[in-house]
Amino acid sequence: KNQVEQSPQSLIILEGKNCTLQCNYTVSPFSNLRWYKQDTGRGPVSLTIMTFSENTKSNGRYTATLDADTKQSSLHITASQLSDSASYICVVTPGTYKYIFGTGTRLKVLA
Amino acid sequence: NAGVTQTPKFQVLKTGQSMTLQCAQDMNHEYMSWYRQDPGMGLRLIHYSVGAGITDQGEVPNGYNVSRSTTEDFPLRLLSAAPSQTSVYFCASISAGGETQYFGPGTRLLVL
Numbered sequence: 001k002n003q004v005e006q007s008p009q010s011l012i013i014l015e016g017k018n019c020t021l022q023c024n025y026t027v028s029p030f031s032n033l034r035w036y037k038q039d040t041g042r043g044p045v046s047l048t049i050m051t052f053s054e055n056t057k058s059n060g061r062y063t064a065t066l067d068a069d070t071k072q073s074s075l076h077i078t079a080s081q082l083s084d085s086a087s088y089i090c091v092v093t094p095g096t097y098k099y100i101f102g103t104g105t106r107l108k109v110l111a
Numbered sequence: 112n113a114g115v116t117q118t119p120k121f122q123v124l125k126t127g128q129s130m131t132l133q134c135a136q137d138m139n140h141e142y143m144s145w146y147r148q149d150p151g152m153g154l155r156l157i158h159y160s161v162g163a164g165i166t167d168q169g170e171v172p173n174g175y176n177v178s179r180s181t182t183e184d185f186p187l188r189l190l191s192a193a194p195s196q197t198s199v200y201f202c203a204s205i206s207a208g209g210e211t212q213y214f215g216p217g218t219r220l221l222v223l
Binding site: 041044089093 | 216
């Protein structure tokens with residue numbers, strides 16, 4: 001069964017600290033992997049997208065990594081800010097217009 | 112560009128009532144979809160459309176209907192609301208080739 005699992009479920013860090021969120025998937029076939037940021041009360045917004053051949057992709061302070069062999073991805077947030085408080089969702093695409101969503105990691109950044 | 116818009120933002124229904132959630136996009140995307148988001152679960156696909164006049168079922172279609180008469184609009188109809196349909200509903204449109212998915216702001220629905 002196609003599944004995307006994320007850990008931890010929730011995380012609290014102090015402003016300025018780094019953190020890493022994990023995503024493990026059992027989706028096949030694999031087309032690409034995406035990370036979304038979802039602010040409270042808003043729809044998800046795309047942060048990064050990686051294909052099979054890419055093992056790292058950055059978007060400002062967000063860096064995503066992908067290990068297609070172990071079927072794992074991580075999202076690293078550098079020098080966190082209060083505005084980083086949100087849910088982060090990992091999504092694996094087995095084919096065009098098909099999306100398998102993880103349950104998300106809820107991040108809280110404290111001043 | 113307004114992107115993807117949804118109305119209403121919040122709605123309370125009684126069991127058995129019907130209603131339509133509106134969704135519109137101004138990016139001329141052919142592919143549009145409806146998801147529901149429940150606590151502790153990933154977004155689940157309800158219905159989708161690959162173009163005007165073409166719709167199909169997703170993972171959890173029961174109790175919902177859709178139509179696509181224009182490229183811009185993709186309304187979701189609840190035929191007879193049930194408490195199990197209490198959720199947050201997101202509409203999304205996707206650029207050609209599936210490169211980028213754009214989500215609306217969501218509609219929070221409470222069924223009593």
